[in-house]
Amino acid sequence: MPAWVADPARRFGSALLGGLLMAAACLLPVAGQAQTSDLVSTHALRVCADPANAPMSSEDLSGYENKLADLVGEKLDLPVKYEWYPMATGFVRNTLMAKKCDVIMGYAQGHELVLNTNHYLTSVFVLIVPKDGDLSGVKDLSDEALKGKRIGVIAGSPPATHMARNGLIGKAKPYNLVVDRRYESPSETMLADLESGDIDAAVLWGPIGGPLVKQHHPDFVAIPLLGNQLPPKMYYRITMGVRQGEKVWQRKLNSLIRRNQGDINAILADAGVPMVNDMGDTLLDVTQ
Structure with a gap:
């Protein structure tokens, strides 16, 4: 425990100093104050x-994150404008932090590079196999039927540990x-290998695998990998990402997400994204 927490006198002194600094800030001219929401x-x-980055985002605006952006723009009565950049090393630095844009539509909760909104989606990794196969x-992934099978997996992803x-x-x-998805698509290559028989099964992040199966591989089934008790976890909560410190903008998006969760769910369900509860152990039926 830090010393200032254990010592009441120091705690009071810190509170007093904080109050004085806040009062001094309030006396500054408004024009001189930095408003991050600006x-x-x-x-x-x-x-x-x-x-x-199909099926999520694409320059032809066919991705489901493009449709989410359209929904947000409509609710804010603003046209949607894109800053395109490959989602690899430097993506946040060269887009959001460079102030060329103001929101990333899909970002894992808790990542320190951005300020996360409340999550609008919880999803899970999926096992993709032929619909009529054994x-x-x-x-x-503990099922004995997988023993001896050749399974495709993204290197370094949580399922690899399991x-x-x-x-x-x-x-x-x-x-x-x-990878730079303009030149390489591991997910699509993996599913092509499953089609050809080079692998027996594929493990992909649900918001990628689910829509790819629905759109291009009707003979496959994407099975949500639910209820894994051992780490690393196989489910993640997805938010919108904004710049650190922009609390006004964050709260505005939080309110929008809360009021329009039904429309957001409809977009995700139509795309084929598997949605689970916040603990990642129950598949949600958002069609009811």
Whole structure:
């Protein structure tokens, strides 16, 4: 425990100093105060996005994150404007932090590079297999039916650890984690390998795998990997990301998410994104 917490006198002194500093700040001329909300454009919803990150975002505006941006722009009565940049090293630095745009539509909760809004989606990794194959009844990576199978997995992703724990990594086929999607698409390559029979199953992040299966692979099924008790976790909460310190903008988006969660769910469900409860152990039916 820090000393100032344990010592009441020091705690009072710190509180008093904080109060004096706040009072002094209130006496400054308004024109001289930095308002972080002023960094956000009032003329357009400026979105930071990858131009080749289907099924999420695409320069042809066909991704479901493009549709989410349209919904947000409509509710804010603002036109949507994009700052395109590959979602690899330097994405946040060269877009959001460079003040070229004001929001990233999909960002994992808790990442320190951005200030997260409240989450609008919780999703989970999926196992993708032929719909009528002998693996279609598998529910998790500990299933004995997976023993001896060649499984595609993104190298360094959480499922790889679970596969190693269950003795599946020896025959696994790894695919690159960080790529420029304009030139390489590990997810689409993995599913093409599943089509050709080079692998027996594929493990992908649900918001990628689910929509790819729905759009391009009707003979496959994407099985949500629910209820894993051991780390690393297989589910993540997805938020919108804004610049650190921009609390006014964050609260505005939080309110918008809360009031329009039904419309957001409809966009995600139509795309084929698997949605689970906040603990990642129950699949949600948002069609009811």
